Amino acid sequence: MKRVEVAALTSRGLVRAGNEDRVSVFGWSAPREMTEPVLLTRETSEPVLVVVADGLGGHQAGEVASEFAVTALHTALPDVAADPARAFGRVHEDLLALGASQPELEGMATTATALLVTDVITICHVGDSRAYYVEPGFVSQLTTDHVEPGGALTQVLGGRPGREVVPQVREVESAECSRFLLCSDGLHSYVDAAVVREGAALESSFGAARALLRAAxxxxxxxxxxxxVVTVWLEGEKNR
Structure with missing residues (x-):
């Protein structure tokens, strides 16, 4: 048995006309414009999944790609739990097929960073959204940005045919109670790392998510x- 608490939010920000990000927690998809976090908690022995996806700006239908990715991953949760990289690969192929079938969607693509909780905690990732491990006064980046020196992404779900997707998969050693941060590049590209570190470690996950949005x-x-902002209590820790 495990308990997972997530404070989640997504916003178009102050400049963009729309929001190509997508956030999904336990199968719940966040609305595209939020001013406050939503707090969700699940206590279960079954696998649980949290996903942040960022449809690529400048590509057709980035918002469709991010929506498709998070929905497909949650729909295929048993497959994700069994083999996260293979599940990401299937979403990649499905996005390519959908883009090929509808000219207005050709080339659509998205990043995806997923945190999977089973008996262990696993990160699966492509693109430049990120996952961090968080402790008071300490934040460690768990994912590697798939970015060329010029800034182009080298790994996405979807995009153009002929490019293989090779997700980063990482099993994370954790204490009985651990905190993680998943975010799109709209946070980490513009907010100083020290501010992210301070905000992410606030005692309340709701307060942490709120502080990070304020910083952005x-x-x-x-x-x-x-x-x-994801807090995980694995078996053996008294739920708080």
């Missing part, structure tokens, strides 16, 4: 910004 707004929020 204070930085001008030029991009869509999405945040999931």
């Amino acid at each position: 707004v204070e930085a001008g929020a030029p991009d869509n910004v999405s945040v999931c």
Whole structure:
């Protein structure tokens, strides 16, 4: 048995006309414009999944790609739990097929960063959204940005045919109670790392998510910004 608590939010920011980010928690999809986090909690022995996806700006239908990805991953949760990389690969192929079948969607693509909780905690990731491990006064980036020196992404779900997707999969050693941060680049690209570290470690996950959104707004929020502050209690820790 495990308990997972997630404070989740997504916003178009202060500049973009729309929001191509998508946040999904336990199968619940966040609305595209939020001013406050939503707090969700699940206590279960079954696998649970939290996903942040960022449809690529400048590509057709980025919002469709991110929506498709998070929905497909939650729909295929048993497959994700069994083999996260293979499940990501299937979403990639399905996005390519959908883009090929509808000209207005050709080339659509998305990043995806997923946190899977079974008996262990696993991160699966492509693109430049990120996952962090969080402790008071300490934040460690768990994912590697798939970005070329010029700034182009080297790994996405969907996009153009002929490019293989090779997700980063990482099993995370954790204490009985651990905190993680998932976010799109609308946070980490514009907010100083020290501010992210301070905000993510606030005692309340709801307060942490709120503080991170505020920091993005204070930085001008030029991009869509999405945040999931995830606290996991594995078996053996008294639920709080």
